[in-house]
Structures are given as structure tokens and as C-alpha cells.
Amino acid sequence: xxxxxxxxxxxxxxxxxxxxxxxxxxxxxxxxxxxxxxxxxxxxxxxxxxxxxxxxxxxxxxxxxxxxxxxxxxxxxxxxxxxxxxxxxxxxxxxxxxxxxxxxxxxxxxxxxxxxxxxxxxxxxxxxxxxxxxxxxxxxxxxxxxxxxxxxxxxxxxxxxxxxxxxxxxxxxxxxxxxxxxxxxxxxxxxxxxxxxxxxxxxxxxxxxxxxxxxxxxxxxxxxxxxxxxxxxxxxxxxxxxxxxxxxxxxxxxxxxxxxxxxxxxxxxxxxxxxxxxxxxxxxxxxxxxxxxxxxxxxxxxxxxxxxxxxxxxxxxxxxxxxxxxxxxxxxxxxxxxxxx
Amino acid sequence: xxxxxxxxxxxxxxxxxxxxxxxxxxxxxxxxxxxxxxxxxxxxxxxxxxxxxxxxxxxxxxxxxxxxxxxxxxxxxxxxxxxxxxxxxxxxxxxxxxxxxxxxxxxxxxxxxxxxxxxxxxxxxxxxxxxxxxxxxxxxxxxxxxxxxxxxxxxxxxxxxxxxxxxxxxxxxxxxxxxxxxxxxxxxxxxxxxxxxxxxxxxxxxxxxxxxxxxxxxxxxxxxxxxxxxxxxxxxxxxxxxxxxxxxxxxxxxxxxxxxxxxxxxxxxxxxxxxxxxxxxxxxxxxxxxxxxxxxxxxxxxxxxxxxxxxxxxxxxxxxxxxxxxxxxxxxxxxxxxxxxxxxxxx
Numbered sequence: 001x002x003x004x005x006x007x008x009x010x011x012x013x014x015x016x017x018x019x020x021x022x023x024x025x026x027x028x029x030x031x032x033x034x035x036x037x038x039x040x041x042x043x044x045x046x047x048x049x050x051x052x053x054x055x056x057x058x059x060x061x062x063x064x065x066x067x068x069x070x071x072x073x074x075x076x077x078x079x080x081x082x083x084x085x086x087x088x089x090x091x092x093x094x095x096x097x098x099x100x101x102x103x104x105x106x107x108x109x110x111x112x113x114x115x116x117x118x119x120x121x122x123x124x125x126x127x128x129x130x131x132x133x134x135x136x137x138x139x140x141x142x143x144x145x146x147x148x149x150x151x152x153x154x155x156x157x158x159x160x161x162x163x164x165x166x167x168x169x170x171x172x173x174x175x176x177x178x179x180x181x182x183x184x185x186x187x188x189x190x191x192x193x194x195x196x197x198x199x200x201x202x203x204x205x206x207x208x209x210x211x212x213x214x215x216x217x218x219x220x221x222x223x224x225x226x227x228x229x230x231x232x233x234x235x236x237x238x239x240x241x242x243x244x245x246x247x248x249x250x251x252x253x254x255x256x257x258x259x260x261x262x263x264x265x266x267x268x269x270x271x272x273x274x275x276x277x278x279x280x281x282x283x284x285x286x287x288x289x290x291x292x293x294x295x296x297x298x299x300x301x302x303x304x305x306x307x308x309x310x311x312x313x314x315x316x317x318x319x320x321x322x323x324x325x326x327x328x329x330x331x332x333x334x335x336x337x338x339x340x341x
Numbered sequence: 342x343x344x345x346x347x348x349x350x351x352x353x354x355x356x357x358x359x360x361x362x363x364x365x366x367x368x369x370x371x372x373x374x375x376x377x378x379x380x381x382x383x384x385x386x387x388x389x390x391x392x393x394x395x396x397x398x399x400x401x402x403x404x405x406x407x408x409x410x411x412x413x414x415x416x417x418x419x420x421x422x423x424x425x426x427x428x429x430x431x432x433x434x435x436x437x438x439x440x441x442x443x444x445x446x447x448x449x450x451x452x453x454x455x456x457x458x459x460x461x462x463x464x465x466x467x468x469x470x471x472x473x474x475x476x477x478x479x480x481x482x483x484x485x486x487x488x489x490x491x492x493x494x495x496x497x498x499x500x501x502x503x504x505x506x507x508x509x510x511x512x513x514x515x516x517x518x519x520x521x522x523x524x525x526x527x528x529x530x531x532x533x534x535x536x537x538x539x540x541x542x543x544x545x546x547x548x549x550x551x552x553x554x555x556x557x558x559x560x561x562x563x564x565x566x567x568x569x570x571x572x573x574x575x576x577x578x579x580x581x582x583x584x585x586x587x588x589x590x591x592x593x594x595x596x597x598x599x600x601x602x603x604x605x606x607x608x609x610x611x612x613x614x615x616x617x618x619x620x621x622x623x624x625x626x627x628x629x630x631x632x633x634x635x636x637x638x639x640x641x642x643x644x645x646x647x648x649x650x651x652x653x654x655x656x657x658x659x660x661x662x663x664x665x666x667x668x669x670x671x672x673x674x675x676x677x678x679x680x681x682x683x684x685x686x687x688x
Contacts, residue, residue, distance in 0.1 A: 080465055084610035090550040091465075093434040093476075114462050115474055123453045123476070126420065126432075135454055137434075137462070137474075142550070210431040210574040212552045213476070228550045267426040 003030045004329045005175065009166050009190070010182035010304070011035035012044040013141070016150035017314045018182050018303055021322035023157045026329065032176070033154065036165035036186075039147035043184055046203060046276030047311060048225035048232035049141040050092075050214065051075065053109050054309035058283025065108050067316025072112050074315045075139045088145025088228060093137040094214030095119055097130035097261075102218055113138045127261065130217075140214075141311055142228045166190065170291055173298040178328045180301045180321060185279040187304045193285070196305055198277035200241035202250045204233040204258075206268035215261050220308075222257040224265070230272075233258040233265070237308075239280075246273035281305030286317055288324050299328035342371050342678075344671070345511050347530070348522030348650075349377035349500070350384040351482055351660045354489035356520055356649055359664035360671050361496050368675070375493070376511070378504035381486035385524055386656060388543065388622040390571035390578040391429065391481040392554055393658050396564050397437065397446050402629055408662020410451045415661045416478050429484025429574065434476040435554030436462075438469035443558075445473075452477045466607065469557065477554075480657050481573055505530070508637055512644045518674055519646045520667060525625040527650045533631070536651055539624035540587035541565065542596040543580040544604075546614040551577050555607060565624075565654050568603035576617055579604040583624065583654065592619045627651030632663055634670050645674050 006029050008019040019033050039045055053068045055061075079089040097119070110116040119133030127133065151161065166172065169191065172179050181187060188196045208231045216223040225232040233254055251273050259265045285305045291298040303321040306313065346357040357375055365371045381387055393416065395409045419425050420432065436458065449455040458472035466472070490500070505511055508530060511519055521527060528536055551572045559567040568581035581603055582596050597619060605611045631648045638644075649667045652659055 080609070082609040082612055085548070085550050085613045088550070090552060092552050093474075115456065115459055117454075117456065120454055209549065210426065210429075210479075212431065212433045212572065226552060263421045263423070264425050264431065266423060 003028055004177045004332070005029075006031045006178045006180060006325060007172050007176040008033045008180040008182055009035065009169070010184055010186065011038045011161065012042040012182070012184050013049075013143075013147065013150075013310055013314045014184060014303055014306060014317065015182035016147060016154065017318040018180055018321045019154055019159055020150060021315075021318040022180070022325050023154065023159060025322045025326055029329070031159045033159060033161040034164045034166055035161075036163065038161070038163065039144040039151070042147065043276045043279065044147060044310065045143045046201070046274045047143065048203065048223070048227065048234065049143055049146065049311040050225050051113070051139045051141075051312050052096075052216070053312040054307060056283045056307065056309070058281075061108050064313065065112070067313035067320075068109050069112050069316070070319060071313055071315035072139065075141065079139055083149070085228075086145065087149040088142030090140055090142070090228065091137055092140050092214050092226060093135070094216070095123065095127075095133050095135050096216045096218055097124070097127045097133040098218035099130050101132055110136070129260070140225065140227060145228070169300055170293060170298060173291070173293075173296060177332055178299050178301065178325055180303060180325060182303050184304055185277045187279065187285075187302075191302075196279060196281050197240055198242055199280045199307065200236060200238035200243060200275065200277055201234065202236045202246060202254065202273065202275050204251060204254055205230040205272045205274060206233060206265070207231075207270040208265055208268040210264065211262060217261065222261060224258050224262050231268070242277065244275050244277070246275055278308050279305055280307040284313075284317055286320055286324070288328060299332065301325050301328060342368065342518070342675070343516045344371065344373045344518045344520065345516040346373065346375045346520040346522060347377065347505050347511070348524055349375055349380045349486075350386040350522065350524055351486065351656055352524065352649055352652060352663065353377065353520070353522035354486060354493065355660045355664040356522055356667045357498060358489055358492055359661070359668045360520070361493065361498060363668050364671065364675065365496065373498045374501060375498060376501045376503055376505050378502065380500070380502065381490070382483055384482070384486065385622045385625070386482040386486060388541075388620045389482060389657055390543070390573060390580070391479045391657055392433070392571050393478040393480060394556070395446070395448050395655050395658050397443070397558060399447050400628070404666075405630060405659060406447050408659045408666065409448060409655070411662035411665060412659055413451050413478065416480060424488070427484065428488045429479070429481030431479050431574065432476055433479045433554055433572070434474065436466070436472055436474055436556070438466050438472040438555065438557045440469060440471070440559070442471045449475075466555075479573065482657065508644070508646055509639055512637070512639045512642075517644065518671065519644070520671075521646050521648045522650060524650050524652070525623045527625070527631075527648070535627050537586055537626050538588050539565070539626040539653060540582065540584040540589060540621065541580060541624055541654070542582040542592060542600065542619065542621045543578050544597060544600050544619050545576045545578055545617045546611065547617060548572065548577040548611060548614040550610065551608065557581070557607065568600065568607055570604055570608060570611075577614070579611070585626065588623065590621050590623065592621050624654045625651055625656075626653040630659070630663060632666050634674070647671060
């Protein structure tokens with residue numbers, strides 16, 4: 001088979017990183033990215049993109065840890081290179097604080113991040129409403145820079161990117177040999193996955209450049225994540241809400257909660273409000289499927305449903321998806337060589 | 342009672358405030374004035390990055406260790422308050438890097454979360470095999486000095502823009518006590534061979550992705566003569582120059598190259614940082630801080646000087662402890678003149 005043609009649907013962090021992994025593992029492939037939204041209008045652009053994993057109940061812990069470790073290692077190397085500022089990857093230290101004792105003293109990722117340890121009494125004094133805490137150093141992927149950097153890497157390898165709303169994966173069967181579905185929350189409509197649901201998150205992006213450490217409440221609802229130019233203040237987890245409109249009452253609530261963790265935020269300037277719909281699922285859908293219509297087959301690799309933890313595992317799932325794509329191509333090539341007999 | 346504070350860097354302004362806060366209530370006739378030929382943003386303090394961190398090996402000077410701690414605790418108390426932003430005060434974490442194991446510093450329990458670096462963290466810094474991580478404070482003088490100035494102005498303290506040529510000149514005008522916070526140029530008022538410049542040069546860049554301070558140490562070249570990177574609220578300071586005996590306040594092309602190459606070696610992404618400005622200043626270096634009383638005879642009268650200078654590269658770090666010690670000395674002067682009543686406990 002001459003240069004297998006692979007279409008990646010979706011241009012958020014999952015689509016772009018998956019496209020890049022496919023290019024890396026299959027240099028002979030011709031990869032095209034199709035999406036109705038590109039940075040800065042993807043769900044990924046709203047996310048603070050901190051490398052702190054969320055547990056997916058449907059995926060074995062050792063797999064989640066493997067994905068996280070691969071992602072962390074990959075980004076750690078970039079953060080240490082001359083490309084760090086362009087890629088938007090930087091180290092950040094801070095605290096995760098708990099009002100009540102955390103379920104696990106040592107989360108599965110504690111030995112992947114840097115310097116993980118319990119907070120000292122002196123450190124906890126800064127958070128009078130919280131009784132326990134964990135201190136560590138992790139990585140953050142600022143978006144749009146990270147997505148734009150991925151796009152630049154892709155273009156440099158000859159990958160084409162088109163704005164196109166794909167209504168049905170089958171529509172691509174004539175032009176492409178394999179389709180990779182990284183449509184995120186779009187998969188709900190695109191493939192009719194009823195198990196995929198939005199968890200609405202509203203965040204504020206503010207100018208507060210003196211905030212150098214992250215602070216996260218262990219309940220996952222209140223967090224302060226300093227990025228390169230802006231600090232992301234969050235947030236909400238509204239299961240089942242499809243609304244992309246910012247809610248002013250929520251804005252005030254987020255701001256107040258964050259100010260109670262970090263009072264100096266009262267002086268924050270240039271507050272902008274963003275909303276994203278976390279593409280949530282019991283577990284990431286990372287699997288092959290073969291679509292068939294009238295004797296014609298279209299292999300599909302699904303890679304969506306990363307919920308709140310997309311950035312933390314993106315590289316790991318992208319690599320797995322690229323392996324699945326390679327399997328699809330091998331199967332097609334086996335089939336086509338059999339067909340020649 | 343007229344008190345003249347000479348010098349308007351972090352030492353002068355904080356000492357003036359401390360004295361006024363402690364004694365003006367007891368003694369409404371206390372009149373504090375500040376005299377200086379340089380005010381913010383043109384003082385030595387303004388050029389400092391603002392990181393609270395004592396030298397890594399002290400000479401066992403217990404008074405100085407205590408003053409550092411008093412300063413840290415005092416500043417920490419302001420952190421949650423609305424004043425913090427106006428003061429230029431915020432928490433910052435970061436790395437101290439060494440080429441061989443070193444003993445823990447005297448300040449390890451003063452800062453927050455002090456620990457040794459893990460092997461994985463050391464991978465970030467090739468050439469360094471040992472190090473510390475901790476959370477400390479930044480106090481940016483471009484904000485702190487104006488904040489102190491506002492507090493002083495509200496209290497009715499007057500400022501004079503003038504170069505004082507001698508203690509006598511000030512006493513002749515009727516000042517009773519002089520607080521000598523003249524930093525590097527104390528030798529012009531009274532020769533002090535122990536006071537030497539520790540010339541520093543820095544490059545200010547825009548590198549907002551850098552969230553940690555990184556300070557390297559080289560036991561042979563001496564403190565702050567090894568690259569350091571300190572991110573502030575508006576720009577990041579690159580430095581690593583400390584030249585004993587060099588009085589030049591001119592930026593040196595050679596030093597700029599040294600700083601740039603060494604800091605980019607530490608953090609390759611700095612190559613992309615936009616350079617804003619360069620600055621040179623003189624750390625008022627002394628084997629120990631001069632913080633003591635001196636009685637000066639002028640005519641048939643005796644006048645008092647309280648010296649508070651020689652804070653080297655740790656002025657911000659130690660300033661409030663010294664201000665309180667100077668205020669205590671001032672209290673004894675009042676006591677002796679039977680104007681202040683019994684000595685007040687330290688607030």
C-alpha cells in the first residue's frame with residue numbers, strides 16, 4: 001500500500017499529540033488533521049493543563065500511571081530544553097491542601113512528580129481552613145502556546161490541517177485508509193457515544209504575576225494555577241451541563257473561593273472568563289473499531305473521553321493510539337497483499 | 342527630640358518606620374526626618390532582586406541569624422493581608438545548587454519546606470550534584486520602598502533630598518540623634534576600612550515561564566559570583582557577579598557576557614528571553630553588620646549616632662531585625678535622657 005492515509009479528527013491536545021505520535025511511529029504515513037475548531041478555540045485552550053492526574057475509575061491504575069509517566073517524561077525533557085518557552089512548558093511548585101484527610105496518603109502519581117512530600121506545619125499555617133497538605137513540583141502546558149507548538153511540529157513534517165466539520169466518520173472512507181477519532185466532547189454527536197458526557201468547567205484567567213506557586217484544594221473544585229502570562233482560577237464540575245456561556249454568579253464564587261486560598265488575588269487584574277466541557281467518561285475510549293458499509297471497511301481508532309485529565313495523560317494515550325493505528329495499517333496491508341493473490 | 346535618618350534605602354526607611362512606630366506614641370514631640378541624596382528607584386536596594394535569603398554559610402554570627410529570622414517572620418505575617426501586593430511581597434520557591442554536599446544552612450527552619458533535592462531534580466542542572474529546595478519570600482524594593490515612604494509620610498515624617506557631608510553638619514542644625522543608614526557610602530561620613538564594595542551586575546529579562554529562583558554556588562568564587570536566576574513580579578533577574586573592591590557602577594560588557602552565558606547554560610530557554618535592562622550596584626560588604634551606638638562630641642555637647650550599615654548582599658533579608666535592634670538602641674538613648682520612661686518591651 002502506498003503511503004497510508006490517516007485522518008485525525010480533532011485538533012485539541014489529544015488530536016494534535018496523536019497526529020504527532022503517528023508521524024513519529026509511521027514516517028511513511030500521510031497524516032491529515034481535520035477539525036471544526038483549532039487553537040485558541042478548543043476545549044484544551046480553556047484548561048489550565050497542569051500535570052496532576054485524575055483517576056479514571058474504568059482504567060487500571062498501572063495503565064494510568066504508565067500514561068502519566070510517559071507524558072511527564074516527555075514534557076520534562078521539553079521543559080529543560082531551549083524550546084520550553086515556545087512550547088509553553090514550565091515547571092511549577094505548589095501545594096494541594098485538604099480540609100479532611102485525603103483518601104490516599106500517597107496518590108499513584110506521587111513518585112512521578114518531583115519532590116512529593118507532606119506539607120510541614122509551617123506551610124499549612126498559610127491555609128488555616130485546611131488540615132493536611134501535599135507539596136510537590138510538576139509541569140504545566142500553557143495553551144495556546146503548547147497547541148501552536150504541536151501544530152508547528154506537525155506542519156514541519158508535512159502534516160496538512162484543515163478546518164472541516166466532520167459530521168460522520170464514514171464520510172472519510174473514500175479519502176483515508178484509517179481514521180483516528182480525537183473529537184473529545186464532539187464524539188457525543190460524531191459517533192453517538194451516550195457514555196460520554198460533559199462536565200462543565202468555568203475558569204477565570206487573571207493577571208497576577210506575583211503568584212508563583214500553584215494551590216489546589218484536594219476537593220478539586222478550587223484551584224490557582226499560574227501560567228506564563230495568566231493565572232487560571234477555578235473552577236466548577238457541573239456534570240451534564242452543555243452550556244458554554246459564562247455564568248456571572250459562578251465567576252464571583254470562583255473568585256471568592258480562590259481569594260480565600262490566596263488573599264493577594266484580590267489585586268488581580270484583567271479578569272477574563274472561559275468555559276470548557278470536559279469530555280468525561282468512565283474511562284478513556286482507546287480502541288479500534290471497524291466501520292463497514294456494503295463490503296467496504298474503514299478502520300477507526302478512538303482516542304477520546306479524557307475528562308478532567310487530558311493533559312496529564314495525553315502523550316501516553318497518543319502513543320497507544322499510534323500503536324493501534326499501526327496495527328490497523330498492518331492489517332490493511334496484510335489484507336491488500338492477500339487480495340493480490 | 343529630633344532624629345535624622347541618613348539614607349533612604351531599605352535600611353534607612355525601615356529603621357525610620359520602626360523607630361517612629363515604637364516611640365512616637367510615647368513621645369509625640371519625637372520628630373523623625375530622612376535625609377538622602379538618592380531615593381527609590383535609584384537606591385542600591387532598588388537593584389536587588391528582592392529574594393529573602395541569607396548567605397549559605399554564616400560566620401556563626403548569632404545576632405545576624407536572629408535578625409534574619411525576625412525579618413522573615415515579620416514579612417510572613419503580612420502575606421495574607423491586602424498590604425502584601427502593595428509591598429511587593431510574595432512567596433516563591435526555588436533551588437540552591439552546589440557541586441558537592443554542603444551542611445544545611447542556619448536558616449533551614451526559617452524558610453518553608455526546606456529539603457534536599459532528589460536525583461531527578463538534579464537532572465535539571467547538569468554539573469550540580471547537590472542542592473536544596475525551599476519556599477521563601479520575595480520583597481521587591483521598587484514596591485516596598487514606596488510603601489515604606491507612604492507609611493512614613495502618613496506619620497508626618499519629612500523627607501529631604503540632600504547629600505549629608507558630615508555628622509557635624511546635621512548636629513549643628515539641632516538634630517539630637519543621627520541614624521546612619523548610608524550603606525556603601527558610610528565611609529564618606531566616617532572612614533571604615535572594613536566596609537568594601539561587592540560589585541554586582543544584573544540583566545533584567547522577560548521570562549515569565551520561570552517560576553522558581555535558581556541560585557548556584559561555587560565555594561571558590563564566593564557568594565553571588567556564580568550564576569543565579571530570580572523571577573520577580575514584572576521581570577526576571579539574571580546575575581552572578583560579586584567583585585570585591587570594585588567601585589564601578591558602570592555596566593561591564595564582559596560581565597554581561599558572563600551572566601548571559603552562564604544563566605542560559607542553566608536554563609536554555611532563556612536564550613529566547615527579551616532583555617529589558619542592565620544594572621550595576623555595590624553591595625555594602627562588611628565582615629559583620631555595623632549596628633551600634635557611638636557618642637560624638639560636637640562642641641561641648643554630645644550627640645548620638647546609631648550606625649546601621651554594612652548589610653552586604655542580604656540587606657532585604659535582615660532589614661527588619663536590624664531596624665528593631667536600632668530602635669532598641671534608640672530606646673536606650675531616650676532612657677538615658679529620661680525622656681522615654683522605662684525601656685519598652687520589644688513589640
